[in-house]
Amino acid sequence: MSTAADGMITAGELAGRGPDPAGARRGRRRGQVNTGLVVGLVMTVTFLAIAALSLVWTPADPNAVAPADRLLPFGSPGHLIGTDALGRDIASALMIGARTSIVVAAGAALLGLVLGTVAGLTAASARPFVDETVMRGADILLSIPGVVFALVLAATVGAGVGSTVFALSVFFTPSFTRVVRAAALRVLGEDYVAAAQLYGRNRLFILARHVLPNIFSVLIVQFTLYFAVGILTEAGLSYLGVGVNRPDISWGMLLKEAQETVGVASPLAIWPGLAIVFAVLGLNLLGDGLRDVLDPRLRKRAS
């Protein structure tokens, strides 16, 4: 998916070379930063809260079929958002879908983040040969289109939540690696790191004590943005029929189901789509807002 390239990592970070335009919002006024952040935060918290609620309560079992109650409209008693072609409760399905989004997209982003951080820090601090090897490995993975990779992988391990998480994380890891390496190199170039080195601190200590805390904000921002990319990519894979399957439920799968059985113009096909737009927009606004607030260099300049 083309959108997968996004994540609002700036070009320099992604490439790990050239002029570094990170901390992009230097030209922005503070007021706006907060608007985006607040709206994004509210949307994301709503999304997370709904997912959390689904752990303990949903209005109905989203897999329970009841053809007698099929295709009930919005606002029907007992089925707030109505029911689908087999009489399954849509509100419940959307709630579970939020949870699946978190498992799939956030899970993949987290996995990619952890692997990418390890690889990126290794690359940044190790000998040039290791650095070159890691980064070129990332380049190779980036050359294989993510969706094609996920397709083949779905065929390999079978479609489902697990393989989708795995496919997405494989495809996120190289990007994270690049970002982390670029950010870590920046920190490693700072005077206090040189001082710590002079002090005789070993590499692990420096990475843990100085580098990680200083790139933490970058990690949070990247995580948020890739979370959003994950939701979109999952929807695309489910559309191609290689994503999530029942009894698991995802928004992408619901959208595909509804489009087939009742048509794209039906309200049934709109809800999961709106849920996707809502969650992705919220996460992207939050990620951008966080970047503006958290980026240490922004703070430095502001002071």
Next chain:
Amino acid sequence: MLVFLARRFTFFVLALIASSILIFSLIRIAGGNVAAVMLGKAARPEAIDELMAELGLDRPLPVQYLDWVGGMLRGDLGTSFRTGESVTALLVDRLPVSVPLALGGMALALLVALPIGTYAATKAGSPIGTFVAMASQVGIAVPVFWAGVLLSLFFGVRLGWLPTGGWTPWSTSVSGAVQSLILPVTALGMVMAATLSRYTRTSVLDVMNEDYVRTARASGMTRGGALMRVGLRNASLPLVTVVGLLAAELIGGTVIIEEVFSLPGLARMILSSVSAREVIVVQSAVMVIVAFVMVVNLIVDVLYGVLDPRVRVAR
């Protein structure tokens, strides 16, 4: 410079080898086989083994790998198990669909995103600037297939201006081919433009705060003038990278768009070949894409070396 080029090229070759191994292993460890698909539910048990042997799929994997790579080095991408057609011929059929789609999508994205992103950056903070920034945020949040289906419904079914899907070959009618590409290119281009305009805006915003732009403005140039004269050239550097990276994603995006608009392109060939376990077709077609992306990256890197001397020294 020569050393830089030599190193870059060595990596290119190593990367090709590494990715060929990766692609081969990935599709080969997938369960299911082409014989199972071909013979279907009414297959006689011994027929499967016979067919596997006939197709050479019962040989050890390293032998099959070397056979495949050896063929590619001789320019032979292999043949389809089901029809016996050569993969090269299949690619020749598919590329006239996928290449214009991908290039058109990319061109449209650049055409929309560069001016809009630059404009949004110069107007950052104003209502229009914010609107543009928000529009791209929302654009990014819309799943690409949703955009495709909506475009097809509106312009194809409702207005009847353009075909809802399907493909008219270039040889049959050039205008027909162009018509069947307009909606897919639009869907792909718009969604990519949303992403790209954010990159552009960010890059331009950064450049605008650089010292040389400030200097230019201090020396009396207008904001826009300074941006045009000094800024854009500098902002274009990270953008070249983004375009290079987006190439991979663009091809990923065409998978879905080709499916929505029933275009017989490369991506759909891979999709159906994966489900039929036409392993040779999948391997060779993915390899062609990967090689393409790598060539683009190679060119980008070399361009970098030319545009920015620091890169040459650093490597």
Next chain:
Amino acid sequence: MIRQQARRMGRGAIGATLGGVLLLFIAACGAGGDPSDTPDESTGGAAPTSDRAAENKLVLIALQDPGTLDYVSNNLTALILWLPGNVVEPLISFNGDGEPEPGVAESWEISEDQTTYTFTLRETNFSNGEPVTAADVVYSLTTMQESPIATYAAPYEAVASIEATDERTVTVQLSRPSQSFFRGMGGMSALIQPEASAGTIATDPIGTGPYVLDEYVTDSRLTFSINPEYWGEMPSLEEVEVRIIPDGTAALNALRAGEADAFPVITIDLWERLTTEGYGDDFNLITYPQGGEMLYVTFNTTQAPYEDVELRRALAASFDRQQFIDAFNAPWGATATCGYGLENTPWYTEESADTCPAPFDVEAAAADLQAAGYAGEALEFTSLSDVADLSLPADLLIAQLQGVGVEVERNALDLARYAQVIFQGRPPQFGVTVMSDPAPITQFACPDESQMGWTTYCSPEMTDLMNQADAAQSVEEYEALMNQASDVLKEDAVIVPLLAKSGVGLWHPDLQGWQEPQILVDIQFANLHW
């Protein structure tokens, strides 16, 4: 002050943008329309005259690309729809009443003891201009006899020899009388092709049919034109294009936009939209049992606990067939059944949900499971994930099984893995699955345990009855014995029929001469005309 202003503007912009997206969506939605809300052009009458009517052309929509046209070693529906009857023809054919009619064979003689069949060939040419020879027919029959597709090879079980007695005569010698042999000569098993063109069958099959395949572009289209060499009456349509559109929504859109004239085979996931979106008003909605398929549940008797007939019967009583009909909201498309025959099967007897040995009864099923110690038993339900025709029924079946108190774990596989695990596994590796196909119940026969396949039921009683039926001297005897065989299958609840799904298609109202499929599910172009 400035800061606050900017914040306000930011919020306004967010609102405006979201509003814009919603507007676009509403505009586009009005397009696909729910015609019940917009009774303007769509309910006013039939579709406008097709652009192609004047040119005597036809464009059809297919959802699946066959990938190969080699009909000898592939039994893909996507291929059977278009090739037999149009491009390649069987030796003879069976009409709607089950009576044999001439095909490539002009006439035939059957010996008194029903073991010698002599076919006299028509003096005609293949579409490439080469004459049809006895050698070609012997080649074609022998190739089918050796087909890896078991159902294609099955009619040849009793065949001892196939010989060309002269240029235009082919003699087939049987070791015993066989009903399935003669029936097979009117189907896929007897499609006649020239030996010389065997090498290109996968991309360019040649035959004697009314049409010739001009072009096959994978994932795009198949185009046909009239075969100038055709022996019968020349067809009316000069050109037929089958356009491959894998996405159901896109396919319906193409029909609505007038880019195609018919959508002959529509999968159940789209059925409801045919009526709710008014396609049935604009086009002729044709349902035809002959092109239909049986939907059935299969239990794997080689695996515990499914070898227990009590368990199978109890589970069979949990299947609520009416719920399927309700869920598809297309009562015209499918009928609940407990029989194995489609209406075109010679031994077909009318069946319904009430004729089941284990009719739907939740309480009884739950009680039986409890009594037999299977309450809370964990079942593995293997389903095909990429075929909408089967994933929708799987959703329902799983819920129904859970409703009688068993645990169900769903194992969703794509076609290639499913084929390997289920079709080709010996013994097959699955618990319960749902399948749909048009093949006759002889496919369930199991000559010996080692051949045990995914749908075979190794009951000596049933297999014996089927063999006796095949060797029957008269059609009446054959039908009676087949009915007995299917009763055994039914009682033992190994393969439990759920629905007889009709073929469902949309055709332009101006298009005349539609004819029911004769060879499995084939769509014949020859009688169609504007």
